[in-house]
Amino acid sequence: MANRPAPAPKTKPPKSGSGRAGPAAARGAKRSKTPMRELLDSYFSHHRKVAKDSARRLWRTPVASLMTWTVMGVALALPVGLLLLLTSLQGVSAGWESAARVTVYLEDHLSLEDAGRLRVDIGARGDVSEVELIDKSAALEEFRVSSGLKDALDYLDENPLPHTLLATPAEGSRTEAGMTALVDALEQTGGVAQVQVDLGWLQRLAAITEVLGRGVWALGALLAVAVILVIGNTIRLAIESRREEILVAKLVGGTDAFVRRPFLYTGLWFGFGGGVVAFVLLQLTLWFLSEPVERLAGLYRSNFALSGLSFEGTVALIAAAVLFGWLGAWLAVKRHLDAIEPG
Structure with a gap:
């Protein structure tokens, strides 16, 4: 008996609307990548x-x-x-600049009450943060202890030291220009005999x-x-x-x-x-x-x-x-x- 060829397998046509992606759909998904995206991927891949x-x-x-x-x-x-x-x-x-203070020597005829009022006036300035008053008696006692001239100072008829104010500049004035402006203003204040500050080291x-x-x-x-x-x-x-x-x-x-x-x-x-x-x-x-x-x-x-x-x-x-x-x-x-x- 002659061999009969085997029948070809029956294939079912794909159902429309089945929801399954065929080979054409897969190829379409691969082609969905734009040429610009492929170019960028290749560019960055080469850089890496x-x-x-x-x-x-x-x-x-x-x-x-x-x-x-x-x-x-x-x-x-x-x-x-x-x-x-x-x-x-x-x-x-x-x-160092924050520790710099201006020494203000007052005139000899000023009383302690006048020195106190002057301390308040200077302390009210915007470029001054703090003012300390050192009266002449306290200054003389401090000088007597620190100098070792206790016996010699006993022969003085009167206290030669003036009242002194120690002014601390405000933070915005702790520069060379700010200190210079503060010194000029204090020197023109009534009752002030001398203003002393060392600006050389700041310069x-x-x-x-x-x-x-x-x-x-x-x-x-x-x-x-x-x-x-x-x-x-x-x-x-x-x-x-x-x-x-x-x-x-x-x-x-x-x-x-x-x-x-x-x-x-x-x-x-x-x-x-x-x-x-x-x-x-x-x-x-x-x-x-x-x-x-x-x-x-x-x-x-x-x-x-x-x-x-x-x-x-x-x-x-x-x-x-x-x-x-x-x-x-x-x-x-x-x-x-x-x-x-x-x-």
């Missing part, structure tokens, strides 16, 4: 891949990478450390602080340029070592953005590592110096203390380091990568 590959290249050469990070860290930590020191000094100088302190501040910013700018040049030279060496790879990429149609992208990410990683190293160096230096500085400040009865970086300052330091790394890489790529063209 290049960033990871650049980080792996740095880890494959740990000694060279660590040397570059250390150079960047030292160059960044030095001006930031000096800026923190200057900030701490300005805090101490603000405390010298303000001048020294300004010089230190400008010096720190100038040093920071120079070291920032040095960091950019170091990164640029490192990226230049990386470009030269990958010259053949760059030529092949350009021969197969790689765009300039595609070719320069790995080197820019390398600069970003160098900057990030340098910022982290700078932060670690600052913390170690602060820990190393904090104890002797506090002991020295205690000997002078000062509340001076070194202040470290805040969270915002740490973020700003690392962000600046990343920016310098990217800028150095961009300059090197712009200068050297464009010169590499297939012959």
Whole structure:
């Protein structure tokens, strides 16, 4: 008996409105992805891949990478450390300015009641926060005890010292200009014989602080340029070592953005590592110096203390380091990568 071919399996036509998605519906779902979305996904995927590959290249050469990070860290930590020191000094100088008081010597003929009324009038000024009255008897007794001239002072017929007012400037007037204006106003007040305040040390302190501040910013700018040049030279060496790879990429149609992208990410990683190293160096230096500085400040009865970086300052330091790394890489790529063209 001849073999009969097996009957073909019966297929049921798909029911309309069954709710099941067939192959055509699946293909339609895949096509629902817009070309712009596909382009963006491909763009960011390539960026992630290049960033990871650049980080792996740095880890494959740990000694060279660590040397570059250390150079960047030292160059960044030095001006930031000096800026923190200057900030701490300005805090101490603000405390010195708050302790400055104006000594007002009254005329000899004024009675104690007149001196009290004058104390109230001066204390009502907006640029004065507190006024203390020292009558002539108390001043003479204090001078008698502190000078050691007790026997000689007994021969005086009358007290030669005047009533004295000690005026503490308000917080907004504890500057060189504010103190000068307060002294001029007190000298024109009736019943005041002499006003004494040492403005010289305030002027010298303000001048020294300004010089230190400008010096720190100038040093920071120079070291920032040095960091950019170091990164640029490192990226230049990386470009030269990958010259053949760059030529092949350009021969197969790689765009300039595609070719320069790995080197820019390398600069970003160098900057990030340098910022982290700078932060670690600052913390170690602060820990190393904090104890002797506090002991020295205690000997002078000062509340001076070194202040470290805040969270915002740490973020700003690392962000600046990343920016310098990217800028150095961009300059090197712009200068050297464009010169590499297939012959």
